[in-house]
Amino acid sequence: MGKVRVAGFSLSFDGFGAGPGQSLENPLGLGGRDLHKWFYPTRTFRAMIGEEGGIDDPFAQRSAQGFGAFIIGRNMFGPVRGDWPDESWRGWWGDNPPYHAPTFVLTNHVRAPLVMAGGTTFYFVTTGIDQALKQAQAAAGDLDVKIGGGVATVRQFLRAQAVDEIHLAMSPVLLGRGESLFAGLDLPRLGYRLTEVVPTALATHLVLTR
Amino acid sequence: MGKVRVAGFSLSFDGFGAGPGQSLENPLGLGGRDLHKWFYPTRTFRAMIGEEGGIDDPFAQRSAQGFGAFIIGRNMFGPVRGDWPDESWRGWWGDNPPYHAPTFVLTNHVRAPLVMAGGTTFYFVTTGIDQALKQAQAAAGDLDVKIGGGVATVRQFLRAQAVDEIHLAMSPVLLGRGESLFAGLDLPRLGYRLTEVVPTALATHLVLTR
Numbered sequence: 001m002g003k004v005r006v007a008g009f010s011l012s013f014d015g016f017g018a019g020p021g022q023s024l025e026n027p028l029g030l031g032g033r034d035l036h037k038w039f040y041p042t043r044t045f046r047a048m049i050g051e052e053g054g055i056d057d058p059f060a061q062r063s064a065q066g067f068g069a070f071i072i073g074r075n076m077f078g079p080v081r082g083d084w085p086d087e088s089w090r091g092w093w094g095d096n097p098p099y100h101a102p103t104f105v106l107t108n109h110v111r112a113p114l115v116m117a118g119g120t121t122f123y124f125v126t127t128g129i130d131q132a133l134k135q136a137q138a139a140a141g142d143l144d145v146k147i148g149g150g151v152a153t154v155r156q157f158l159r160a161q162a163v164d165e166i167h168l169a170m171s172p173v174l175l176g177r178g179e180s181l182f183a184g185l186d187l188p189r190l191g192y193r194l195t196e197v198v199p200t201a202l203a204t205h206l207v208l209t210r
Numbered sequence: 211m212g213k214v215r216v217a218g219f220s221l222s223f224d225g226f227g228a229g230p231g232q233s234l235e236n237p238l239g240l241g242g243r244d245l246h247k248w249f250y251p252t253r254t255f256r257a258m259i260g261e262e263g264g265i266d267d268p269f270a271q272r273s274a275q276g277f278g279a280f281i282i283g284r285n286m287f288g289p290v291r292g293d294w295p296d297e298s299w300r301g302w303w304g305d306n307p308p309y310h311a312p313t314f315v316l317t318n319h320v321r322a323p324l325v326m327a328g329g330t331t332f333y334f335v336t337t338g339i340d341q342a343l344k345q346a347q348a349a350a351g352d353l354d355v356k357i358g359g360g361v362a363t364v365r366q367f368l369r370a371q372a373v374d375e376i377h378l379a380m381s382p383v384l385l386g387r388g389e390s391l392f393a394g395l396d397l398p399r400l401g402y403r404l405t406e407v408v409p410t411a412l413a414t415h416l417v418l419t420r
Contacts, residue, residue, distance in 0.1 A: 013380065013404070014225065014397065015224065170380070172404060172416075174402070175398070176396035176397050182224040183390075183393065185224075188384055188385070189386050192384070194223070199414055200409075208384070
């Protein structure tokens with residue numbers, strides 16, 4: 001069985017993984033786009049959007065490779081809250097989402113699986129994170145499962161001590177408000193240790209392992 | 211008049227400026243000493259303790275030079291809480307504290323000034339941070355005033371928008387618990403901007419200015 005990883009997860013230096021006020025216009029909340037500035041110029045990101053070139057960045061590569069399934073929270077799938085009014089919302093990413101693998105969406109609201117182009121199928125899991133993880137691991141086989149986000153989802157899995165490795169990209173930004181990753185979360189007590197610290201020109205990369 | 215600065219203030223990557231459980235044995239709280247590992251090998255620190263050698267570090271130098279007065283919280287002065295039982299506690303630092311200038315201690319409990327060796331006099335200010343700052347600025351003249359810490363004191367001055375420059379040394383440590391600098395503090399809204407990010411082998415240095 002592969003590992004369970006959080007990877008390429010961007011944080012401001014004051015600890016926010018998303019800005020406040022997520023909306024259709026601001027999927028990452030106010031100021032949230034700035035958290036990912038380290039990622040946009042990388043070869044990895046440019047390949048994801050069908051472009052060539054860009055700078056090599058081993059952390060960007062690690063954050064995108066080796067995953068056989070994804071788990072994301074409902075807010076990371078879209079801005080719809082409560083019951084699904086219809087099936088029209090199909091994610092933020094257009095017809096061909098960047099997952100290219102089974103992707104399990106945590107939600108309290110039942111919805112049929114959604115098959116997208118490029119190998120992504122969204123499965124809507126209403127039975128909690130343990131079940132989502134079991135299904136994702138079964139789907140991933142020997143590959144890793146990525147806990148994609150957002151902050152609330154990552155915190156749930158960290159608290160459950162279900163993550164083997166977390167790569168955080170601390171970005172040169174202060175947000176002041178938003179979704180805090182660390183608030184009330186005692187990572188050392190949960191068994192996570194800081195095992196790599198690698199500053200680059202665009203971010204300070206931290207790896208925590210358990 | 212000089213600037214008001216926080217400088218050489220060490221934080222864990224999860225945002226704590228001190229560990230939990232400050233005591234006589236752990237002046238910086240549990241795990242708090244690790245926050246300052248970047249500082250101990252520097253020439254600046256070694257000179258402070260009367261040793262030669264060490265590595266050059268411009269941020270360590272900036273954090274120690276140019277100050278004509280200091281303001282510190284009562285817990286940074288010592289572990290005594292409530293009324294002063296007597297005058298026997300004279301700070302954590304022995305007879306010759308590292309300030310070498312007038313040092314204003316915020317407290318609710320009146321105490322006479324305490325003249326130490328090496329130019330440090332501790333003045334105990336019971337009339338709030340505005341008064342402490344006025345007295346410190348008068349004492350400092352053209353030199354800067356340093357808000358020395360701890361976390362609660364720094365937060366008070368940041369919230370009062372009374373700090374011109376803050377240098378934080380993000381240390382490769384996770385504490386999990388302790389005194390959080392950022393919690394509930396919207397620094398961008400208070401007018402602070404991230405103006406420098408300089409990673410070194412031992413810490414990632416951030417400078418915020420207002």
